[in-house]
Amino acid sequence: MNDSEGFTDLLQAEQLTADMDSGTDLPHVERNLQQILEAGQRLLTRTPASQDNTDVQASILLGSKGFVLPRISERLEGLRTATTFEPLEPVRDTDIQGFLRNERENALLAVIEQTRKNTFEEVDHRQWECMENEWEREKQKILSSLLGSGQETFEFQQEPELLTSDHELVRGRSSLDSIEIAFARQVFVYNEHVIENGILPSLVDMFKEVASKTGDQNIIDLWQLVQCMTEIPLGHMFGSQPVNIRKDRQIQTHFVNKAKLYLQQSYIRYLETTITSNLRQAQLGGIPGTYHLVLSYLKIKPPVTARSSEDGELDGQPVWAVLFFCLRCGDLRAAKHVVDRAGNQLGEFPTYFSEYANSADHRLGPGNDTKIKLHYRRIVKNCSDPYKRAVYCVVGRCDWAENHTEILDKIDDYLWMKLSHVHDHTNSEGNHEQLTLPVSEDTL
Incomplete structure (x- = not known):
């Protein structure tokens, strides 16, 4: 009976070894520690004493080095259940605390930035409003001094929408585009000459210079017309009222002649442009002249x-x-x-x-x-x-x-x-x- 049982155990061990060499998964062994200990003791009693002690211990658990069975009880008793079965701290894939802290800081910074932006816009708005009011007071003083104490002062109604337009405040201190700013700059330079009591330049020439840099032919033609029509000698009418200047016979004659001159100069430019676009057909040659x-x-x-x-x-x-x-x-x-x-x-x-x-x-x-x-x-x-x-x-x-x-x-x-x-x-x-x-x- 014992021989047959030993033979059966050896057969099972050999089958397990063959399965391990074949590369397939080992069969699931459902044994507790007590059963494993008993099976090992039985194998130990049937093993001849002449075999090497290390090989005997290795064959107990089918390991390469084996395990010392007499000391297994001591090691099992030495385990501390208090630390062994404590819940482990899970590994976090996302730092939730850091994420929430970052979101909170971003929200605070967004509120601070928006408050700063609103504050600057409000300060800018109030600054321009104060400047407009100051200019209005100065204008009233100047007009009052010109009219005298016995006459009524002029009243100029401000347009509040020009001061409270949100989109203009966002664009900056001025709602003018680059061309308008260039013309405004010329007015500023002209006023500086007036304040300094220096030689006054021609404001029309200054505007024409700006117009030539825009590249817009309509603007250039406009200021060429203005320049031509303003080059009129006033003579004895200098300093007179505009209505009297317009009624003067000589001034009217000069206006008519200047208007004809501008139309003639414009027509010459038109002929030159047409010929330049059709040089082969025009056959202009090298002789200048109208x-x-x-x-x-x-x-x-x-x-x-x-x-x-x-x-x-x-x-x-x-x-x-x-x-x-x-x-x-x-x-x-x-x-x-x-x-x-x-x-x-x-x-x-x-x-x-x-x-x-x-x-x-x-x-x-x-x-x-x-x-x-x-x-x-x-x-x-x-x-x-x-x-x-x-x-x-x-x-x-x-x-x-x-x-x-x-x-x-x-x-x-x-x-x-x-x-x-x-x-x-x-x-x-x-x-x-x-x-x-x-x-x-x-x-x-």
Whole structure:
């Protein structure tokens, strides 16, 4: 019975060893410590005493070095249950305390930053409000001193929305863009010269300099117009009231001449731009001057053709068309060059033009004025060449009501033609054939 039991135990041990060598998992052994101890004692009693003690101990638990069974009880009794079964502190994947502390600090910092921002905005707002009020008080003092003690002071209503606009406060101290700031800077510099009682620069020139740096052609054209229209000698009217200056006959004449000059200069720039964009077609060449500029422009944009070119051509272009464009550019020398080259083809017109070009105010004398108007009504008005009619109207100031729609297709051309007809109203009262400045303003 004992032999069969020993053989069975050896067979089981061999099977376990074979399973371990095969690489498969060991079978689960459900034994407590007491059962393991008893099985070891039985194996120990059946093992011959001649075997090595170390191998015997190793075979008890199937280990490489074995385990000393007599001392296992001592080691089991020496275990301290108080420390062995104490709950271990779990390993935390996330530092919750640190996370909460960080969130709390971030919330406090956000509140502090928002409070600081609101405080600065409020201080900025109050600063500008105080400055506006101070300027208003100073303005009232100045106006009160100018008006005197017996007159009422001016009242200026402030616009509160300009002071309380949130989006303007966020953008900074000024709601102006870069271009507006550049113009405001020029005003500041000009005021500095006024305060220092120095030589006052031209504020218009300063603004024009800023406009040239913007690159916006509309702004540049605007300040070129302002500069041209403000270069008017006041003479004896200097220091007078503006309403009296505007009514002065000489001032009005200067205004008309300056307006014509600006339109003529603008037209020359237009011709140059058109030719530059079409150099191959224009064939300008190297000869400077308005005459060749006009010829090149007419190669790009041919003149309005009539049934027949009256009075011939000049360098391949209708002579009246070339003469009209020279007058439109305001170049009387180029126009005289055309008249001299055309010669007798133009009839009596060279006589009229010579007096027109040599007079200070570009007016004809009573004799030639009557002749050119009569010649226009009888012959020129019914001719087929629109440029000839326009040239006679400019030189002789004939038929100011004619709009010349065939050749004047732009508002600048229309204004130039009307300004070319304007007479001094003090010498034109009762003459309905002459255009005065008030009548031209009403017509426009």
